Amino acid sequence: MSETTDRNGTGPAAARDERQTTAVIGSAGGRRIGGGRRGGRRPGGRRKHGPGAEQQMVPEAEFTSYYGRPIVKPSPWEKDIPIYLFAGGLAAGSSLLAAGADLTGRPALRRTGRFGALAALSVSMVALVHDLGKPSRFLNMLRVAKLTSPMSVGTWILSIYGPFAGAAAAAEAVAMLPPGRRVGPLRLLPLLHRPAGLMAGLAAPPVAAYTAVLLADTATPSWHAAFKELPFVFVGSAAAASAGLGLVGAPVAETGPARRLAVGGAVLELAAEQQMERSMGITAEPLHEGKAGRLMRAAKALTVVGAIGAAVSGRSRALSALSGAALMAGSACTRFGIFEAGQASALDPKYIVVPQRERLAREGPVRYEE
Amino acid sequence: MIGGKNSLFGPVDATANSGYGDDHPPRKGFFTDTSICIGCKACEVACKEWNDVPADHFDMTASSYDNSHSLNANQWRHVAFIEQPKRLGAQDPGLRAPQVTDLGMPTARPSDTLTVEEGEQTDDTKPDFRWLMSSDVCKHCTHAACLDVCPTGSLFRSEFGTVVVQDDICNGCGYCVAACPYGVIERRRAPDGAKNVGIAQKCTLCYDRLGAGQTPACAQACPTESIQFGDVEELRERASTRVAQLHEAGIMDARLYGNDPEDGVGGAGAFFLLLDEPEVYGLPPDPVVTTKDLPQMFNRASTAAFTLLAGAALAFVGRRR
Numbered sequence: 001m002s003e004t005t006d007r008n009g010t011g012p013a014a015a016r017d018e019r020q021t022t023a024v025i026g027s028a029g030g031r032r033i034g035g036g037r038r039g040g041r042r043p044g045g046r047r048k049h050g051p052g053a054e055q056q057m058v059p060e061a062e063f064t065s066y067y068g069r070p071i072v073k074p075s076p077w078e079k080d081i082p083i084y085l086f087a088g089g090l091a092a093g094s095s096l097l098a099a100g101a102d103l104t105g106r107p108a109l110r111r112t113g114r115f116g117a118l119a120a121l122s123v124s125m126v127a128l129v130h131d132l133g134k135p136s137r138f139l140n141m142l143r144v145a146k147l148t149s150p151m152s153v154g155t156w157i158l159s160i161y162g163p164f165a166g167a168a169a170a171a172e173a174v175a176m177l178p179p180g181r182r183v184g185p186l187r188l189l190p191l192l193h194r195p196a197g198l199m200a201g202l203a204a205p206p207v208a209a210y211t212a213v214l215l216a217d218t219a220t221p222s223w224h225a226a227f228k229e230l231p232f233v234f235v236g237s238a239a240a241a242s243a244g245l246g247l248v249g250a251p252v253a254e255t256g257p258a259r260r261l262a263v264g265g266a267v268l269e270l271a272a273e274q275q276m277e278r279s280m281g282i283t284a285e286p287l288h289e290g291k292a293g294r295l296m297r298a299a300k301a302l303t304v305v306g307a308i309g310a311a312v313s314g315r316s317r318a319l320s321a322l323s324g325a326a327l328m329a330g331s332a333c334t335r336f337g338i339f340e341a342g343q344a345s346a347l348d349p350k351y352i353v354v355p356q357r358e359r360l361a362r363e364g365p366v367r368y369e370e
Numbered sequence: 371m372i373g374g375k376n377s378l379f380g381p382v383d384a385t386a387n388s389g390y391g392d393d394h395p396p397r398k399g400f401f402t403d404t405s406i407c408i409g410c411k412a413c414e415v416a417c418k419e420w421n422d423v424p425a426d427h428f429d430m431t432a433s434s435y436d437n438s439h440s441l442n443a444n445q446w447r448h449v450a451f452i453e454q455p456k457r458l459g460a461q462d463p464g465l466r467a468p469q470v471t472d473l474g475m476p477t478a479r480p481s482d483t484l485t486v487e488e489g490e491q492t493d494d495t496k497p498d499f500r501w502l503m504s505s506d507v508c509k510h511c512t513h514a515a516c517l518d519v520c521p522t523g524s525l526f527r528s529e530f531g532t533v534v535v536q537d538d539i540c541n542g543c544g545y546c547v548a549a550c551p552y553g554v555i556e557r558r559r560a561p562d563g564a565k566n567v568g569i570a571q572k573c574t575l576c577y578d579r580l581g582a583g584q585t586p587a588c589a590q591a592c593p594t595e596s597i598q599f600g601d602v603e604e605l606r607e608r609a610s611t612r613v614a615q616l617h618e619a620g621i622m623d624a625r626l627y628g629n630d631p632e633d634g635v636g637g638a639g640a641f642f643l644l645l646d647e648p649e650v651y652g653l654p655p656d657p658v659v660t661t662k663d664l665p666q667m668f669n670r671a672s673t674a675a676f677t678l679l680a681g682a683a684l685a686f687v688g689r690r691r
């Protein structure tokens with residue numbers, strides 16, 4: 001029940017806010033946006049930490065709302081969904097690494113990639129089904145194929161990718177059995193070894209990218225506003241995480257490509273994230289505040305440390321593995337941070353009213369034009 | 371569905387776009403004229419009764435007279451109560467009270483100030499505040515984000531051009547919840563033991579009643595005809611006439627919201643006459659269906675996917691170590 005009320009913005013915390021916003025409402029009849037501070041709403045905005053005083057970089061937004069209550073609903077998703085986003089990216093990147101390792105003769109990296117992909121895929125499936133409540137509900141998604149629904153498209157992408165990733169991992173497991181134990185149909189699996197692995201690698205990139213569309217195709221302000229750069233943040237994050245797994249699981253003699261992928265992924269993720277915040281306007285604010293802010297800062301630190309570690313730890317297995325773990329943790333923090341920022345942005349009507357008012361002032365109402 | 375060129379944005383016949391033939395009934399909807407709403411909440415009650423919507427949220431909000439919080443899974447109609455320091459045209463609240471300046475929770479005043487003495491009502495003695503009341507509901511958008519993103523086909527466009535959830539197909543993924551630009555649809559969480567917990571819920575525009583040629587329960591129960599039900603085409607004309615009438619009477623705050631088929635959601639099946647900015651009522655000022663940007667989103671995602679593929683391939687080029 002307490003969850004119910006909080007989600008509707010009617011819990012005790014929201015009640016406190018409501019009283020404050022009533023003061024703004026009280027003088028309604030006009031709207032004041034972008035002006036000075038009043039109404040005493042909680043201080044928002046990015047802060048610059050300098051010597052001495054804190055300086056507010058984004059001025060407090062003035063806006064009118066209905067007793068401070070949310071306008072859009074936050075998604076009802078819980079931590080299952082960021083886990084799903086992270087695991088999906090990890091699986092996709094791992095399949096790519098495994099395919100490359102297979103083609104270039106790096107058996108340990110290939111094994112790590114294939115087993116990692118299957119494990120991550122299983123985690124993401126469990127998270128998804130847990131979110132839906134019962135497994136049979138997943139089947140309802142297979143009733144239709146809808147191009148306008150990223151969730152439907154994603155389900156089909158996974159349905160193509162999953163069997164290949166599974167077959168590649170199974171072939172890998174069979175190859176580890178002593179020849180005498182490969183009986184019956186198991187004898188056929190080695191035939192699938194390379195084709196399944198390559199198909200999984202080809203089907204993997206969409207798995208990593210579609211989750212960005214999944215979040216962006218909503219009315220959640222901080223997700224929708226990020227739609228241009230979010231796919232790049234997510235594929236960068238997927239590359240960094242899977243390269244991290246490669247560093248953890250394979251000996252240093254085989255991890256050259258994983259190191260390069262780690263650095264490339266981390267650079268892409270950080271650069272795209274930077275660009276994304278610039279283009280998001282006021283809806284970038286939740287990425288710096290509260291839980292989301294802490295997660296995003298952790299993500300940045302872990303990714304930077306992990307990438308540097310990956311680049312320099314060439315001869316030490318232990319250091320490589322540590323860098324790899326940091327990269328995976330960084331990727332997970334990115335997913336959780338962006339998820340939380342979106343949820344927070346949906347609960348504050350400011351992130352709906354202010355950008356729409358700014359757009360109205362700039363371009364007038366959105367209207368269809370031939 | 372992606373059918374014609376205006377499938378994701380722009381004016382379109384919502385019903386025909388969803389594949390109904392020429393013989394479908396005219397699009398049905400609501401015109402809610404909030405200028406005559408008295409806040410009786412008959413619509414809220416009628417909706418709950420007819421649709422067997424469970425009650426919860428018996429807690430007070432402690433900030434206004436609005437005790438039903440918001441549109442949500444268990445509240446398919448919601449009457450907003452807004453208290454403003456502004457006089458409404460000819461509204462006479464029947465009170466003789468001093469200037470109202472404190473806009474916190476109104477407190478009880480000594481009874482003598484509440485007594486209306488005949489002949490004493492002059493403009494100067496009227497309170498300079500007004501109540502705005504507005505019965506909100508699902509907009510049954512022409513471009514309905516909830517319907518577009520639903521991965522199961524549980525949300526569908528009815529032959530009346532309205533948007534309805536089928537509770538036996540919905541898998542509770544909650545995608546529609548985050549997609550609706552008005553915060554209408556929600557997954558039911560409470561009360562325990564209620565039917566359809568975990569399933570998306572919202573106004574069906576009384577699909578069952580429409581099928582039987584009846585008026586939706588909320589409109590039927592509305593004593594002031596603030597909620598007008600009918601053919602959307604005709605309602606749009608009625609709305610323009612009404613807003614012109616109010617402007618003539620000097621109520622320049624009156625404006626229509628959601629009636630324009632060229633707006634961000636392709637026009638709503640349920641639209642409103644408001645007396646202030648939309649956000650005052652808890653409505654988004656200029657909503658746009660999220661799927662308008664979908665083609666661009668898929669393009670960016672495809673480029674990103676290709677970048678990942680190319681990046682992984684590049685990582686294997688070069689030094690063999």
Ligand code: SF4
Pocket residue numbers: 508509510511513514515516517533549550551552553554555572
């Ligand atoms: S208002 Fe929201 S729930 Fe209603 S049809 Fe439009 S998008 Fe769907």
Ligand code: SF4
Pocket residue numbers: 516519520521522523524525535539540541542543544545546547557569570
């Ligand atoms: S919660 Fe139900 S109605 Fe909403 S998108 Fe998911 S399946 Fe469709």
Ligand code: SF4
Pocket residue numbers: 416417418420421446447507572573574575576586587588589
């Ligand atoms: S049309 Fe029916 S379901 Fe919708 S609000 Fe009115 S009574 Fe409720």
